[in-house]
Amino acid sequence: MNPACTHIVDDDEAIRDALEWLFKTRGVSCRTWPSGERFLDVWQPDWRGCIVLDIRMQGMSGLECFDTLLARGCQLPVIFITGHGDVPMAVSALKKGAFHFIEKPFNDHDLVDLVEKALAADHDRQRVAASRETIEARLATLTQREREVMELILEGKYNKVIADELSISMRTVEAHRSRIFDKMDVRSAVELAQLLTVLRT
Template sequence: MSEEPPTVHVIDDDPSVRDAIVGMVNSVGLRVRAFESTQAFLHERLPDGPNCLVLDVRLPGLSGLDFQNELKKTDTPVPIIFITGFGDVPMTVRAMKAGAVEFLTKPFRDQDLLDAIAHALDQDRVARHERAELSTLRQRFDSLTERERQVMTFVLAGKLNREIAAQFGTSEITVKVQRSRVMRKLQAESVIDLAHIAAKLDSGASK
């Protein structure tokens, strides 16, 4: 899979802070894009690679915390590092609970922000990998026929081919063929493997 290099996105309306963060991230050799507002950020297409967002809590219009909630609703959530002038405890708790990677109070040590960025990019790399895996699995699952899905459910419930055949009123041979087709389409090597795949699909669907 060809992947773009990691990108750090900075949203801060203050030029002093924005320029400084851009320079800092650049100096460690990471790609960085800066935005004045959340709207400007939303206009841009997110690069197809690990991303993270350095976000000022206090922004004109939608506040950073509200924007975090908006972003969570999209299908490509980005890990967020909050920076704020006056971080009170409730605000920090709210941001962290909503899944922020880090909450830094200005002025912060530059190493703290760089560490947080590295952490966030790793987190997104893992999340991207999981998302990609899940979407492959889903594609494979979607290729199953209605009957194959039913067979899969019974197999996972621990039913024998004979019992499944009796349930559908078909021959055992037919069930065997359908079952091997399920295994092949989902690229499962064993019933245990199949159970893993089903569990992943389940947790993906509940997200």
């Protein structure tokens, strides 16, 4: 898995250099890109971290770059750098899923704080995705009958009721319940229900 990185996309070399210096002094790993086109040329879907994107650039604008990233399924948090007149556009980007925007001239510490929040948000997203994959892998080990029993367990039904509904013995239900708990790595129906809520978020 790639390490988290803050990608600075800005067509102003002086700003790129200043932001790169700022982030590195605060221990934030970063890379700089001179245009939206250049960034899109190299962007990979498994990248982790966040993007600091200037809203107005020569050639492709920050908004156009953002729209292309969304179309490609990019889930990295995006922080827009905006001028005063760009705030309505930035608000529109927020509605599309941008993480935040910061208006020029901005306080260096405010920007770094925003980036650190964005990096934390991406880390949380990755953690949830990893949990989801783990849970789905456990579910895949269940037999069809175990899935049927599990659904009835999640409905809060007692073993006797489950046995009657599935026309099997109580002993068989108990054996299925035990195997379900082992495979899903839980100790109770409550834990099982809590585990599966991850898949519904």
